[in-house]
Amino acid sequence: xxxxxxxxxxxxxxxxxxxxxxxxxxxxxxxxxxxxxxxxxxxxxxxxxxxxxxxxxxxxxxxxxxxxxxxxxxxxxxxxxxxxxxxxxxxxxxxxxxxxxxxxxxxxxxxxxxxxxxxxxxxxxxxxxxxxxxxxxxxxxxxxxxxxxxxxxxxxxxxxxxxxxxxxxxxxxxxxxxxxxxxxxxxxxxxxxxxxxxxxxxxxxxxxxxxxxxxxxxxxxxxxxxxxxxxxxxxxxxxxxxxxxxxxxxxxxxxxxxxxxxxxxxxxxx
Amino acid sequence: xxxxxxxxxxxxxxxxxxxxxxxxxxxxxxxxxxxxxxxxxxxxxxxxxxxxxxxxxxxxxxxxxxxxxxxxxxxxxxxxxxxxxxxxxxxxxxxxxxxxxxxxxxxxxxxxxxxxxxxxxxxxxxxxxxxxxxxxxxxxxxxxxxxxxxxxxxxxxxxxxxxxxxxxxxxxxxx
Numbered sequence: 001x002x003x004x005x006x007x008x009x010x011x012x013x014x015x016x017x018x019x020x021x022x023x024x025x026x027x028x029x030x031x032x033x034x035x036x037x038x039x040x041x042x043x044x045x046x047x048x049x050x051x052x053x054x055x056x057x058x059x060x061x062x063x064x065x066x067x068x069x070x071x072x073x074x075x076x077x078x079x080x081x082x083x084x085x086x087x088x089x090x091x092x093x094x095x096x097x098x099x100x101x102x103x104x105x106x107x108x109x110x111x112x113x114x115x116x117x118x119x120x121x122x123x124x125x126x127x128x129x130x131x132x133x134x135x136x137x138x139x140x141x142x143x144x145x146x147x148x149x150x151x152x153x154x155x156x157x158x159x160x161x162x163x164x165x166x167x168x169x170x171x172x173x174x175x176x177x178x179x180x181x182x183x184x185x186x187x188x189x190x191x192x193x194x195x196x197x198x199x200x201x202x203x204x205x206x207x208x209x210x211x212x213x214x215x216x217x218x219x220x221x222x223x224x225x226x227x228x229x230x231x232x233x234x235x236x237x238x239x240x241x242x243x244x245x246x247x248x249x250x251x252x253x254x255x256x257x258x259x260x261x262x263x264x265x266x267x268x269x270x
Numbered sequence: 271x272x273x274x275x276x277x278x279x280x281x282x283x284x285x286x287x288x289x290x291x292x293x294x295x296x297x298x299x300x301x302x303x304x305x306x307x308x309x310x311x312x313x314x315x316x317x318x319x320x321x322x323x324x325x326x327x328x329x330x331x332x333x334x335x336x337x338x339x340x341x342x343x344x345x346x347x348x349x350x351x352x353x354x355x356x357x358x359x360x361x362x363x364x365x366x367x368x369x370x371x372x373x374x375x376x377x378x379x380x381x382x383x384x385x386x387x388x389x390x391x392x393x394x395x396x397x398x399x400x401x402x403x404x405x406x407x408x409x410x411x412x413x414x415x416x417x418x419x420x421x422x423x424x425x426x427x428x429x430x431x432x433x434x435x436x437x438x439x440x441x442x443x444x445x
Contacts, residue, residue, distance in 0.1 A: 012328045016335040016357040023342075023350025024401060030349045037343045041298050048299030124302045124344040126309055126415045127395070127407060158346065166346070173405040194411045195308065 035161040042120065042164045045132065049121050112227065113265040115139050119258050120164065129172035129195055131155075133261060136163045144225045146264045152231035152252040153177065153218060154261050165263070169255050170232065171195045179232050180219040184208050187219045188247070190232055195255055198236045201247035208245065210238045216249055227264070283332065285438045286321075290336040292433070293317055298344070309415050311422035313430070314341035315390040318356040319383060320427070320434045322363030329438070334360025347398045355393050359386060383427055384420040391416055 023030065117133035135141050137160045147154040147167045155175065158168040168175055171192040179190045179201065186208040190199045204210060214235045220228025233249035240246070297313050304310065314337040321333030338356025342349040363386060395412065398404040407415070 008328060012331050013357070013361050016331045016361075017354065019335065020338070020350045020354035020357055023339075023353055024348055026350075034343050034349060041294075041343075044295055044299050045302075048303060052300070052303040121302065124298065125341070126312070126391075126419060127398075127404075128346050130346070173407065193408050197408065197411075 031159075035159070039136075039161045039163055042132075042134075042161075045120055046134075113140075114262040115141060115265060117141075117165070117261050117263055119261060129169045129175075129192060130158065131167050131169065131258065131261075133165050133167060133263070134163070135263060136161045136165050138162045140265050141165050141263050142266070145266065146226045146230070147261050148230055148264065149253050149258060149261055151254075152233075153226065154253055154255065154258060156225060157263065167261070169195065170199065170251060171197070171255055177226060177232055178219040178221055178224045179216040180221075180228075181208065181210060181235075182215045182217060183211065187221060188216075190216065190249065198248040198250050199233050201233075201235075201249050202244065204245040204247050206240060206243070206245055210235055210245060210247055212236070212238070215252070282329070282438055286329065286333050286336055289433060289437050290317065290333070290340050292437075293337070293430075294340040294343070306418050306422075307414055309418035309422070311426055312387055312391065312419045313423075313426065314338060314352065314356060315359070315387050315419075316383065316423040316426055316430050317434070318360040318390070319363050319386045319423075320431050322360040322365075323367050323382075324431065324434050325364070325438060326368075327361050327364035330360035330364045331357050333434075333438070334358075347394075347402050347404060351394065351397055351401060355390055355397070359390055380424050380427075383424050387420040387423045388416045391419060 115135050117135040117139075120132040120134050122132075123130045131154075133147075141157055141160055143157055143160055145157040147157060153170055155167045155169040155172070157165050159166045169192065170177055170190065171194060173192055173194065175192040177190045178187065180187050181204070186204060188201045188203040190201050192199060201216065212235055216232045216235065218224065218226040218228055218230040218232055220226065231252045233251045236248045236250045238245055238247050293313050297311075301311050301313055317337040318330075318334035321337070322330035324330075325333060334356035335353050336356075337360075338351075338353035339349070341352035341356070345352060363382070366382075395404075395406055399406050406412070
């Protein structure tokens with residue numbers, strides 16, 4: 001009896017391990033199953049989000065964060081007013097930029113079709129830097145589509161179901177974005193580390209002058225998935241390395257507090 | 271608390287699936303929203319550990335496999351990764367429970383829950399790097415995840431244990 005139970009346990013273990021390895025080997029073929037399961041769970045997630053909001057608000061009041069948020073709100077309103085005024089002053093420059101982008105064959109991010117989406121929630125595990133949005137393939141969202149807010153780049157669409165999409169943030173360790181320094185025009189690669197950590201900017205020449213708070217925008221080079229000119233980050237620190245400068249940058253978008261985003265829909269090639 | 275024994279043909283597959291589905295819904299609706307410095311609980315790892323401790327190696331392996339499969343649905347790594355880790359974890363814990371803790375009837379070793387959580391998360395990082403070329407997390411982030419997720423799992427042990435014991439082990443003949 002003991003021997004029978006032991007051999008049955010061994011058989012179950014072998015079967016379970018073989019099944020796991022088979023699942024791993026099949027890999028991508030099971031993605032539709034995962035998409036379907038996530039579609040089914042999406043309403044649960046939305047409900048959970050709504051249920052949790054009052055508790056998060058209460059916690060903010062208790063911890064004093066509500067007062068901080070109010071100050072932050074006032075500061076942002078002032079920044080918005082300043083930005084509106086600057087926008088009016090630079091209309092001519094914007095028009096000229098569009099014309100130059102078109103001449104160079106670059107897509108104008110302001111001219112692309114887009115879909116607005118609400119953020120359903122963050123990652124469901126501890127190792128992904130992602131957010132889930134409430135638009136999917138039924139709204140025209142495709143994999144690798146850039147995701148932005150009014151402030152700048154958020155990330156790219158990593159997976160799509162019919163009603164939702166998962167967006168890989170630029171702070172994800174797997175993320176890499178081609179960027180260009182606004183002043184010098186030198187190009188580099190922005191790589192994520194984690195949401196709390198600044199981006200690492202690689203491939204910046206030792207001779208390039210890099211200033212703190214200088215803006216990095218998407219370079220749009222070499223068939224990049226991101227159109228040129230989308231603000232990505234601001235330089236935080238610069239240090240001369242051995243063969244290149246060691247630059248870190250803070251994303252311009254507050255990725256921990258994004259509520260609404262725009263998914264850029266690439267133009268179909270004829 | 272006596273360890274559950276299932277007589278031949280009585281591995282409660284349906285109950286194990288229902289418990290796994292319940293934890294999945296609970297995680298998506300609630301647990302994923304609570305975090306400390308951005309670190310959330312790892313309920314599927316905890317489920318695999320409790321499965322090994324409460325149900326033995328056979329039923330525990332099935333619970334570990336299903337719990338891992340549920341975690342795979344929510345992760346971005348290939349399906350099967352967490353299923354493999356959950357299965358092995360449940361069986362190892364069941365084996366350790368039989369050999370080393372047979373005299374412990376009513377306590378859930380805190381060190382065991384923390385140790386298995388850390389082991390599972392490190393295994394996931396290693397396998398994700400090998401199988402899917404996922405970058406290994408930064409050291410500071412990884413340390414925060416290992417410590418805080420383990421503490422979360424210790425905090426959730428009692429309710430999860432109650433769930434597994436009542437929903438699954440309750441049908442079994444007790445020894």
